Amino acid sequence: MSLGWKKTATGLVTAGLLAGSLAACSQERDSGGGDAGGGETAAAEDTLVGIAMPTKSLERWNRDGTHLEELLQGAEYETTLQYADNKVDQQLTQIENMINQGADVLVIAPIDGTTLGPVLDQAAEQDITVIAYDRLINDSEHVDYYATFDNYEVGKMQGEFIAEQLDLEGGAGPFNLEPFAGSPDDNNAKFFFSGAWDVLKPYVDGGQLVVPSNKAPASNDDWQSIGIQGWGSDAAQSEMENRLNSFYGGGQQVDVILSPNDSLALGIAQALAGNGYAPGDEYPVLTGQDADLANVQNMMAGKQSMTVWKDTRTLGDQVATMVQQIVAGEEVEVNDEETYDNGVKVVPTYLLPPEVVTPDTVESALVESEFYTADDLGL
Numbered sequence: 196m197s198l199g200w201k202k203t204a205t206g207l208v209t210a211g212l213l214a215g216s217l218a219a220c221s222q223e224r225d226s227g228g229g230d231a232g233g234g235e236t237a238a239a240e241d242t243l244v245g246i247a248m249p250t251k252s253l254e255r256w257n258r259d260g261t262h263l264e265e266l267l268q269g270a271e272y273e274t275t276l277q278y279a280d281n282k283v284d285q286q287l288t289q290i291e292n293m294i295n296q297g298a299d300v301l302v303i304a305p306i307d308g309t310t311l312g313p314v315l316d317q318a319a320e321q322d323i324t325v326i327a328y329d330r331l332i333n334d335s336e337h338v339d340y341y342a343t344f345d346n347y348e349v350g351k352m353q354g355e356f357i358a359e360q361l362d363l364e365g366g367a368g369p370f371n372l373e374p375f376a377g378s379p380d381d382n383n384a385k386f387f388f389s390g391a392w393d394v395l396k397p398y399v400d401g402g403q404l405v406v407p408s409n410k411a412p413a414s415n416d417d418w419q420s421i422g423i424q425g426w427g428s429d430a431a432q433s434e435m436e437n438r439l440n441s442f443y444g445g446g447q448q449v450d451v452i453l454s455p456n457d458s459l460a461l462g463i464a465q466a467l468a469g470n471g472y473a474p475g476d477e478y479p480v481l482t483g484q485d486a487d488l489a490n491v492q493n494m495m496a497g498k499q500s501m502t503v504w505k506d507t508r509t510l511g512d513q514v515a516t517m518v519q520q521i522v523a524g525e526e527v528e529v530n531d532e533e534t535y536d537n538g539v540k541v542v543p544t545y546l547l548p549p550e551v552v553t554p555d556t557v558e559s560a561l562v563e564s565e566f567y568t569a570d571d572l573g574l
Contacts, residue, residue, distance in 0.1 A: 239271040242522050245293030246274060247303045249330075250281040253426065253458055254487045255507060256304070259329070263302065263511040267518065281425055283307050290314050294321055300518050304328040307380040308537075311335060324521050326514060329507075331382040333537040340527055341535055341544040342514050344505045346383045349549045350390025350455065352503050353482040356551060357451055358394055360480050360500065361403075368403030370450035373438055374411060375431060375463070377455045379422040387455040387484070388418035395453065404451070407442040423459055432462030439470045451480040457490035457502055459483075464498045474498055486552055486561060491572060494554045504552045504560060513545055 244267050248260040256278070264276045275293055279286035283306050293301060294317050301323055305311055308331055315337040318325055325332070327341040357363075361370055372395070377384030392415050398404040399411055410421050423430045431454070443449060449467075454460040460483035472478055474497025483490050483502040493499040520527045531544040552560045558574060561567050 239519075239522065240273070242299045243273040243275065243293075243297055244518055245290070245296070245298040245301045246276040246328075247286055247290050247293070247301065247305075248276070248278045248328075249286065249304050249306045251278045252281065254489075255485050259304070259507050259511060262508055263328075263514060266511055266515040270515070270519065272518070272522075279306060281306055283310050287311070287314050291317065294318055294323065298323055300324045300326065300521055302326045302328050302514055302518070303332060305330050305332050308333045308382045309380070326517055327542065328514060329383070329510060331535055331537055331542065333382060334539060335537065336539045338537060338540070338542050339521075340517055340529065341542040342510060342517060343383070343544065343546060344510065344549050345546045346386035347390040349484055349503045349505070350387040350392070351394060352390070352549065352551050353387075353453060353455070353484070353501075354391035354394025356482060356501050357391075357453065357480055358398070361451060363398045363403050366403070368398070369405045370403065371443075371448065372399070372404040372406050372411075372451050372453065373408060373435070373449055374406065374421060374453040375434070375455060375459055376412075376418045376422045377459070378424055378426045379419040380424070381426070384422060384455065385415070385418055388412075389415040391453055391455070391482075392418070407447065407449075408438045410438070426456060426458045428458050428462035428465075430462070431459040432466045435463045435466035436469065439466065443470075448477065449479050452482070454482050456484040457487040457499075458485075460499055460502075461487070461489055461493070464493055468498075484549075486566065488567065488571060491552075491557060491561065491567070494552075495557060495572065497554075501551055501553045504550045504566075505547070506550070506564070506566065508566070509547050513547060517545070 246260060246263055248256045251257055260276050264274050267274050277289040279289055286306050291314055301318055311332050312335045315325060315335045319337040324339045325337055327338050329343050331341055332338045361367055376388045395404060412418055412420055452463055454463055460481055463481060478497060480500045483499055486502045486504040490499055490502055517527050529543040529545050531546050532541060535542045535544045550560060562569050
């Protein structure tokens with residue numbers, strides 16, 4: 196099925212426009228990465244960019260990898276794109292191979308952001324510049340740049356959507372809530388949860404939101420206690436089924452489910468269907484993120500309430516621009532030099548804005564932007 200989104204080399208010069216109102220500054224490269232080619236600017240056709248993506252099992256990573264590779268190849272860079280099947284050792288081997296092939300720049304979306312230190316030491320020895328893609332690489336000084344969306348804002352949007360739908364600010368309730376968090380080895384997951392929990396926890400503490408399963412983290416720092424390893428739909432479905440079967444007897448209904456992304460929401464929706472929940476006025480509020488095709492279809496069928504859309508084309512555009520700036524020996528544009536501390540250094544970062552999509556805005560947000568075609572969504 197066609198995904199209906201455009202991939203063109205023009206993204207190399209459009210990322211600044213797509214960043215909207217984000218105030219940008221410039222960050223000169225100060226690491227051992229140096230200019231591609233060991234201190235001198237290099238031509239695109241003489242530059243190898245290694246792209247390490249975590250898995251093909253999630254729709255969004257297929258999009259991300261393909262889009263970035265096509266942008267770079269369209270600008271005449273050499274590329275090698277590898278997916279690691281969510282296996283840390285496999286990703287480490289793939290990155291080592293890229294280094295051995297003579298990569299000048301590495302773009303890495305890590306599976307586990309704490310495991311790459313030794314291989315990045317190897318990259319630094321070869322003066323390779325490293326860009327962390329969407330997920331921060333932790334515990335290494337050899338991370339030159341980071342490009343991502345405002346992940347705290349993603350969670351905040353989910354929490355605010357729930358509060359608005361349930362009129363929590365107006366005092367409505369109590370409502371039964373079941374919160375979920377993302378994969379414990381994904382640095383982004385803590386930001387998603389913190390953004391949402393900062394909105395929702397006061398309502399939990401005040402009794403407007405009740406968590407029958409008792410799986411309500413005491414603080415943002417406890418988010419891993421409800422994390423779903425690997426962002427697995429099947430694991431989320433099993434966890435939701437366990438909660439429904441164990442804590443919702445006697446006609447008690449779940450009213451709202453905080454799901455940090457679409458993969459988990461897909462499994463949760465399947466668990467709800469298996470327990471007799473059907474679209475309609477009594478169907479729970481269910482959040483998501485990524486605008487995956489199956490989830491957008493679920494939204495239109497009344498099985499999911501919203502998704503936070505991160506137009507990953509703009510992320511690819513921005514990273515391609517960063518590569519171009521690195522290779523040309525120019526200052527690399529960033530707009531956050533305070534937030535993303537990887538345990539060793541604060542990594543210069545470019546943040547992109549997310550957007551809430553609801554069933555009412557699917558066509559205006561996703562079709563008019565050509566992220567999907569109308570045919571993809573049956574419109």
